[in-house]
Every structure is written in C-alpha cells, then in structure tokens.
Amino acid sequence: MKPLIVLLLSFILSTFAIRIIKAEYEFALSARIAMAIMLVFTAIGHFVFTKGMSMMIPDFIPFKERFVYLTGVFEILLAVGLLIPQLKVLSGWALILFLLLMLPANIYASINNVNYQQGTFDGHGMMYLWFRIPLQVLFITWTYLSAIRMPW
Numbered sequence: 001m002k003p004l005i006v007l008l009l010s011f012i013l014s015t016f017a018i019r020i021i022k023a024e025y026e027f028a029l030s031a032r033i034a035m036a037i038m039l040v041f042t043a044i045g046h047f048v049f050t051k052g053m054s055m056m057i058p059d060f061i062p063f064k065e066r067f068v069y070l071t072g073v074f075e076i077l078l079a080v081g082l083l084i085p086q087l088k089v090l091s092g093w094a095l096i097l098f099l100l101l102m103l104p105a106n107i108y109a110s111i112n113n114v115n116y117q118q119g120t121f122d123g124h125g126m127m128y129l130w131f132r133i134p135l136q137v138l139f140i141t142w143t144y145l146s147a148i149r150m151p152w
Contacts, residue, residue, distance in 0.1 A: 052120075054068050110126050
C-alpha cells in the first residue's frame, strides 16, 4: 500500500511542479518521476528489511541476502534510467521484466505468510495477493505507458 501512495503522491506533486516550471503538463515525465521515486522508496526497503525480504525467496535459491541487496541496487539503477531520455525505453522494459520476475517471490511470501518488515511468518498470507497482483499489473502498465508507449 505504501508504494502505491508514494507513486500517486509523487505523480501529483511532479505534475504540478512541471506545470509551474514549464507552463505545460508533461504527464509521461511526471509518471516516470513518480515511478523513479517509488522505486527508490522500495529499494530502501531492501536495505532496511533485508532479513524479511530474504525470507520471501524460496530455499533453493542461494545467497538470499546478497540477492536482496542486488535487487535493491537494481531498483535504484532502474529509477535513474527512467529519468534519462536515452535510457527510458530500455529501463522501462527492464523494469517490466523485473516486476514480472519478482511476482513469484510475492506469491511465495503470501503462501508462507512472510511479514517482510518484521522478519516473521505472521504476514497477511494469501489475502495479500488480492492486492499485490493488481498492484503489479498497475506498475507494469504505468511503466509501459510512461516509458515505452507514452500516449500522453
């Protein structure tokens, strides 16, 4: 829920800031700025909640904590890439692939009731997926429309 709030508030604020600075609306740019801010916000979680996030990774995958750190760094790189005009399309496709690849971790965490913030197994369980899967679809669509297709 917090990433969604960060995304939407960042979009509103960046839309008005760009309107004031450029005297016009640039919704695709505002959307990319908002996604970049949200990615940095979620990347911070990889460094603050490392133990809990590593619990989201199935046991057969080695080096879980390193993987969590690596994905946090990757999110920051994607955030930067979305803001560089020459890299926004490549970063957009990479982010979409990243979001698709992270969905199994969210499913695994739900099945195992992982509470990544506490590092415990008393999370929201399968009910979390009723929110998380549509949220992933929103993030993918948002990225596609703002970084790749740009209809606005």
